[in-house]
Amino acid sequence: MKHVVVNDKMQTGYSYELTEKAGKNFDPEFKPELTPHQMLKLGVFGGVYMRDCTYEFPKDWFVNAPFQKEGSYEHDPKLNYFGVNASQPLSIWKKKGWIYKDDPRGWFQWYCRYYMGRRISDEDARQIKRWKAMTRHIAQIKKNCRIGDSACRPRQRQALLHWAYDSRNL
Numbered sequence: 001m002k003h004v005v006v007n008d009k010m011q012t013g014y015s016y017e018l019t020e021k022a023g024k025n026f027d028p029e030f031k032p033e034l035t036p037h038q039m040l041k042l043g044v045f046g047g048v049y050m051r052d053c054t055y056e057f058p059k060d061w062f063v064n065a066p067f068q069k070e071g072s073y074e075h076d077p078k079l080n081y082f083g084v085n086a087s088q089p090l091s092i093w094k095k096k097g098w099i100y101k102d103d104p105r106g107w108f109q110w111y112c113r114y115y116m117g118r119r120i121s122d123e124d125a126r127q128i129k130r131w132k133a134m135t136r137h138i139a140q141i142k143k144n145c146r147i148g149d150s151a152c153r154p155r156q157r158q159a160l161l162h163w164a165y166d167s168r169n170l
Contacts, residue, residue: 008053010104018117030128032164036112040065046075086158134163
């Protein structure tokens with residue numbers, strides 16, 4: 001079992017245990033199509049997400065990931081795979097109650113830690129339920145777009161990438 005201590009701009013002194021092997025033993029209902037590494041490499045969150053906490057995760061996750069230049073914290077939609085902004089501000093996430101106290105950056109931070117092997121039963125169930133709810137966007141793309149037409153509903157496609165669904169070939 002590995003112990004992780006977090007000290008970054010959004011979390012100081014938080015620690016957790018990795019009780020599973022990285023990328024293994026997921027809840028049977030949770031079947032992400034993309035790993036955190038693949039998501040970052042494709043371009044998600046405008047190039048600013050998690051830049052100050054890269055030490056917490058494998059270095060290779062961040063190789064060739066489109067990030068803003070150091071010192072710039074402006075979200076840049078051009079760095080996203082579909083070139084559009086599909087994010088809401090953290091203030092909205094907090095207002096809607098989507099943020100879990102141990103993962104102040106939201107779902108993707110939870111997913112990265114879950115992927116690495118952290119398990120928190122109730123929170124895992126809540127986040128997996130939220131992940132499953134994103135399938136409504138897949139249905140809308142399939143209903144309204146030709147297969148592979150990435151210009152059709154790019155915001156929904158980008159949002160799906162944020163949730164580990166591979167929307168590139170829908």
